[in-house]
Amino acid sequence: AQSVTQLDSQVPVFEEAPVELRCNYSSSVSVYLFWYVQYPNQGLQLLLKYLSGSTLVESINGFEAEFNKSQTSFHLRKPSVHISDTAEYFCAVSETGTASKLTFGTGTRLQVTL
Amino acid sequence: NAGVTQTPKFRVLKTGQSMTLLCAQDMNHEYMYWYRQDPGMGLRLIHYSVGEGTTAKGEVPDGYNVSRLKKQNFLLGLESAAPSQTSVYFCASSYIAASGTQYFGPGTRLLVL
Numbered sequence: 001a002q003s004v005t006q007l008d009s010q011v012p013v014f015e016e017a018p019v020e021l022r023c024n025y026s027s028s029v030s031v032y033l034f035w036y037v038q039y040p041n042q043g044l045q046l047l048l049k050y051l052s053g054s055t056l057v058e059s060i061n062g063f064e065a066e067f068n069k070s071q072t073s074f075h076l077r078k079p080s081v082h083i084s085d086t087a088e089y090f091c092a093v094s095e096t097g098t099a100s101k102l103t104f105g106t107g108t109r110l111q112v113t114l
Numbered sequence: 115n116a117g118v119t120q121t122p123k124f125r126v127l128k129t130g131q132s133m134t135l136l137c138a139q140d141m142n143h144e145y146m147y148w149y150r151q152d153p154g155m156g157l158r159l160i161h162y163s164v165g166e167g168t169t170a171k172g173e174v175p176d177g178y179n180v181s182r183l184k185k186q187n188f189l190l191g192l193e194s195a196a197p198s199q200t201s202v203y204f205c206a207s208s209y210i211a212a213s214g215t216q217y218f219g220p221g222t223r224l225l226v227l
Binding site: 004009042043044049051090094095096102103104106 | 156158162212220
């Protein structure tokens with residue numbers, strides 16, 4: 001069975017500083033990897049995903065994540081954060097060939113301050 | 115195009131009462147899901163459906179039932195609510211299996227007293 005570990009429950013960071021949110025997964029088969037973002041009092045929305053091909057994937061708002069198969073990681077990074085990036089970020093994994101059952105990590109709350 | 119909608123937004127129940135949460139999507143998606151979100155536990159899958167007329171158990175199905183009589187609707191029922199079912203419930207839908215993006219509704223906050 002697949003599992004996802006997000007080691008940091010909260011990450012405080014100053015505006016314009018870089019940030020990395022860590023995600024490690026466990027699975028016995030090939031996987032698809034996702035980052036979802038949840039702004040306060042809203043549902044989740046997809047930030048970016050890795051399906052195949054280039055191991056570096058980017059979002060439209062400056063986030064990027066790199067799939068590292070040997071380390072079973074999919075860390076999320078942004079070189080310069082903005083106040084509006086304050087949200088909870090969830091890493092998720094689904095195994096290829098299944099009916100799209102996502103397994104989520106416990107989430108990392110990113111708190112950006114001035 | 116409303117995407118995924120959920121009703122109600124908030125509900126307070128007494129222990130033992132029943133209720134149904136409604137999820138509707140207008141994107142013609144085959145797959146639909148019900149999750150619950152609890153502090154420090156992320157989202158956990160309750161039940162899901164791979165098409166009209168089908169349902170399957172997820173990670174935490176006990177105490178819940180679901181039905182998918184129409185492709186666009188996915189209902190989550192609590193027959194006898196318990197305080198442990200106090201949570202935020204999210205519905206999601208997707209067009210493609212495994213690799214597909216899931217689109218989430220805004221959530222239903224349920225308090226069971």
